[in-house]
Amino acid sequence: MSTVPLPDNEAQRQAALQTYHILDTATEKDFDDLAELASAICQTPIALIGFVDDRRHWFKARKGTELTQSDKEISFCAHAIADPQEIMVVEDAAADPRFAQNPVVKGFNLAFYAGVPLVNKEGFALGTLCVFDQQARSLTAEQEAALKILGRQVMDKLELRRKIMELETANQHIKELNRHLEANKTEMQAIGEETAVINEELRTSNEEILSINENLSALNEEVTAINNELKEAYQHQEQLNDELTKNEQQLQAALEQTSLAKQAAQLGMFDLDVVNNQLTWDDRCKELFGVSAGKQVTYTNDFVDGLHPDDKGKTLQAVADAYNKALTGGRYDVEYRTVGTDDRKIRWVRAIGQVLFNEREEPQRFIGTVINISNEVEARNKLQESEAALQAANEEMAVTNEELQSTVEELDAARQQSNEAREMLDQAISSARIGTWHIDPGTGELTSSNRLKEIFGYYPDEQMPYDAAINHITDEYREVVNSAVNEALSKGESYDLEYPVTGHHDKKMRWVRTTGRLFKGEDGSKDFLSGIVLDITEQKQDEQRKNDFIGMVSHELKTPLTSMNGYIQMLLMKAKRNEDMPTANILDKANKQVAKMTTMINGFLNVTRLESGKIYIDRKVFDMAELVKETEEEFMATVSSHKVVFASVAETCVDADRDKIGQVINNFISNAVKYSPPESAIQVACVTRDGMAYVSVQDEGGGIAPEDQERLFERYYRVKGEHTKSIAGFGIGLYLSSEIIQRHQGQIGVKSEPGKGSTFWFTLPITVKA
Numbered sequence: 137m138s139t140v141p142l143p144d145n146e147a148q149r150q151a152a153l154q155t156y157h158i159l160d161t162a163t164e165k166d167f168d169d170l171a172e173l174a175s176a177i178c179q180t181p182i183a184l185i186g187f188v189d190d191r192r193h194w195f196k197a198r199k200g201t202e203l204t205q206s207d208k209e210i211s212f213c214a215h216a217i218a219d220p221q222e223i224m225v226v227e228d229a230a231a232d233p234r235f236a237q238n239p240v241v242k243g244f245n246l247a248f249y250a251g252v253p254l255v256n257k258e259g260f261a262l263g264t265l266c267v268f269d270q271q272a273r274s275l276t277a278e279q280e281a282a283l284k285i286l287g288r289q290v291m292d293k294l295e296l297r298r299k300i301m302e303l304e305t306a307n308q309h310i311k312e313l314n315r316h317l318e319a320n321k322t323e324m325q326a327i328g329e330e331t332a333v334i335n336e337e338l339r340t341s342n343e344e345i346l347s348i349n350e351n352l353s354a355l356n357e358e359v360t361a362i363n364n365e366l367k368e369a370y371q372h373q374e375q376l377n378d379e380l381t382k383n384e385q386q387l388q389a390a391l392e393q394t395s396l397a398k399q400a401a402q403l404g405m406f407d408l409d410v411v412n413n414q415l416t417w418d419d420r421c422k423e424l425f426g427v428s429a430g431k432q433v434t435y436t437n438d439f440v441d442g443l444h445p446d447d448k449g450k451t452l453q454a455v456a457d458a459y460n461k462a463l464t465g466g467r468y469d470v471e472y473r474t475v476g477t478d479d480r481k482i483r484w485v486r487a488i489g490q491v492l493f494n495e496r497e498e499p500q501r502f503i504g505t506v507i508n509i510s511n512e513v514e515a516r517n518k519l520q521e522s523e524a525a526l527q528a529a530n531e532e533m534a535v536t537n538e539e540l541q542s543t544v545e546e547l548d549a550a551r552q553q554s555n556e557a558r559e560m561l562d563q564a565i566s567s568a569r570i571g572t573w574h575i576d577p578g579t580g581e582l583t584s585s586n587r588l589k590e591i592f593g594y595y596p597d598e599q600m601p602y603d604a605a606i607n608h609i610t611d612e613y614r615e616v617v618n619s620a621v622n623e624a625l626s627k628g629e630s631y632d633l634e635y636p637v638t639g640h641h642d643k644k645m646r647w648v649r650t651t652g653r654l655f656k657g658e659d660g661s662k663d664f665l666s667g668i669v670l671d672i673t674e675q676k677q678d679e680q681r682k683n684d685f686i687g688m689v690s691h692e693l694k695t696p697l698t699s700m701n702g703y704i705q706m707l708l709m710k711a712k713r714n715e716d717m718p719t720a721n722i723l724d725k726a727n728k729q730v731a732k733m734t735t736m737i738n739g740f741l742n743v744t745r746l747e748s749g750k751i752y753i754d755r756k757v758f759d760m761a762e763l764v765k766e767t768e769e770e771f772m773a774t775v776s777s778h779k780v781v782f783a784s785v786a787e788t789c790v791d792a793d794r795d796k797i798g799q800v801i802n803n804f805i806s807n808a809v810k811y812s813p814p815e816s817a818i819q820v821a822c823v824t825r826d827g828m829a830y831v832s833v834q835d836e837g838g839g840i841a842p843e844d845q846e847r848l849f850e851r852y853y854r855v856k857g858e859h860t861k862s863i864a865g866f867g868i869g870l871y872l873s874s875e876i877i878q879r880h881q882g883q884i885g886v887k888s889e890p891g892k893g894s895t896f897w898f899t900l901p902i903t904v905k906a
């Protein structure tokens with residue numbers, strides 16, 4: 137740490153010292169003399185005149201030392217200038233704590249110091265005039281006073297020196313000015329000459345200016361006119377400005393509306409910096425690509441990868457086309473699906489955009505909007521589907537129409553044919569004298585033709601209600617007809633009946649044949665029951681006559697046949713007794729033929745009895761097992777051509793005409809023998825089925841065609857064919873069988889397949905044993 141005390145105003149002191157320009161200057165005799173004088177007066181070997189700057193104590197004059205300067209830190213003078221008004225005296229440096237360790241004291245063996253500060257008019261101590269001695273000692277008062285005077289002399293010298301320096305500088309400046317003046321003088325002269333020339337030029341210019349002035353005034357007028365125009369233009373401009381302001385306001389409103397519309401339409405915005413491939417989407421656009429709002433998007437990761445695989449090709453092509461200014465002018469309008477990056481949801485969008493190009497037609501920026509059209513696409517798809525369906529329906533309809541057209545034509549033709557047929561039918565009906573009728577099932581009302589009324593003994597213009605008509609049927613048949621009509625109405629079953637009626641007015645008895653059938657109403661028309669009525673009185677009378685004749689003939693034939701049978705029996709017994717076997721054989725054959733003839737004649741008699749209502753059912757309870765047993769014994773004795781097998785029969789009691797039921801079984805077995813090949817098997821059985829006795833005869837014959845099966849039980853019906861030609865018969869056996877079984881509340885039928893044999897069967901109600 138520095139031990140040197142610094143004056144309070146050190147900075148100003150340093151600045152003042154610099155104004156004397158004394159530091160590092162050459163020695164000057166005046167200063168050397170004054171140092172000499174101080175040494176002499178104070179009787180010291182060393183005397184110095186030095187100045188203290190910021191770091192050193194520099195010596196201007198020195199006596200008794202070769203040093204030119206010393207470090208400020210070890211300088212005595214640096215201490216001395218701290219108090220400018222006082223002389224500093226150090227009588228024995230070794231005894232002074234400030235200097236005892238000072239290297240100068242030791243190095244130069246110094247002990248005594250006295251220094252008077254060199255103070256200028258402003259009071260700054262610039263340096264000192266000082267003396268050193270190697271002996272410790274003191275100064276006399278005279279010496280101290282003399283040293284102070286010498287100090288002031290040094291200061292005067294210093295001031296003088298500065299004055300001289302300033303004067304020299306001023307002198308130098310004046311000389312310089314003089315030189316300048318000299319130079320200016322010559323210049324002024326040249327200027328004077330130039331001024332004369334310029335003056336001349338000015339004069340001519342003045343004239344020019346005058347004429348220019350005139351021009352200017354003309355111009356002025358023009359300018360005024362222009363000014364006015366400008367003023368008007370300005371006013372116009374103001375108006376325009378007003379309008380512009382209005383337009384701007386409107387524009388602002390439109391922009392706000394657009395923004396609102398954008399919001400309402402939920403438009404998404406995209407902006408692609410094509411050059412730097414930087415894509416910007418607003419939140420709505422991100423939403424349409426299923427990207428979360430905060431995410432930073434890229435062209436490849438979010439736009440390209442966000443496209444639905446099926447739409448990627450066309451969309452990227454649309455972008456490529458938009459980049460081609462010549463092709464599209466930069467316009468872009470495409471519909472595609474996006475697959476949500478985050479939510480994987482599929483959305484239909486429409487994107488409309490515009491590419492901005494630079495002067496070389498290179499795409500720079502690509503901006504546009506995206507809107508969700510999922511609903512529209514769905515609606516459009518539905519529309520297309522329904523249009524397609526409509527189209528298909530239309531085509532179908534066209535086909536149907538054509539079909540309908542041809543159907544209508546066919547229908548017309550059919551109607552035509554039907555009309556013709558109806559006319560023919562009407563003709564046939566009228567020529568065949570057939571009556572027709574019609575019943576409305578809803579009201580039960582009967583409509584009948586005139587011919588029908590005539591058959592029932594009514595006049596053509598009379599009404600014939602159903603109840604009245606039914607009352608004209610004889611008591612025996614009335615209920616049969618009534619229930620047949622009701623069955624036809626309720627179950628739709630058709631009927632074909634023959635019955636006698638008594639004429640309304642003429643009371644004449646007529647046999648009629650009536651058919652009836654329920655016709656189902658189509659296309660909304662009602663059901664109706666309809667049929668025909670035929671007067672078969674004559675036919676019936678013919679039949680009656682025929683029956684009477686057959687009955688009479690059969691009856692007349694029966695008596696000689698009985699006698700013949702008797703005689704043959706007698707002859708047969710006689711021949712056997714005489715052991716005349718050839719005669720016995722012939723008589724046996726004659727006996728069989730007579731038996732056949734008897735059966736036939738009995739059949740005819742039965743038919744005539746049946747027809748005239750004279751057949752009589754003699755009921756009594758008997759066991760079917762016994763009847764079958766008797767039949768078996770009978771056939772075993774007479775039939776050897778076939779293997780007739782009788783199954784064992786359990787006791788089965790029925791309440792019936794034993795002879796007539798036996799006749800039916802006989803007829804079945806006789807037919808089986810007649811219509812199946814020799815040696816074939818015939819199975820006879822009687823079992824109980826559903827509470828009924830079920831009798832069946834099964835053969836291995838040629839079988840019967842279905843259409844014949846329906847009619848086998850009609851009177852005189854025989855199957856036409858080679859085999860029936862060679863086999864005798866009249867077609868009355870099954871007819872009689874059927875009539876007998878019906879009168880026993882049983883059923884009769886046949887199961888047969890051509891080539892596979894037939895099974896004839898009948899049923900009878902079982903009863904308890906008496």
Ligand code: ADP
Pocket residue numbers: 803807808811812835837838839840848853854855856860864865866867868869870871894
């Ligand atoms: P007929 O035998 O006297 O002609 P039926 O009334 O007994 O009269 O028989 C009617 C017809 O039924 C016969 O003509 C025959 O064509 C047919 N028929 C009856 N039984 C059989 C049978 N078992 N096999 C084949 N056809 C039969």
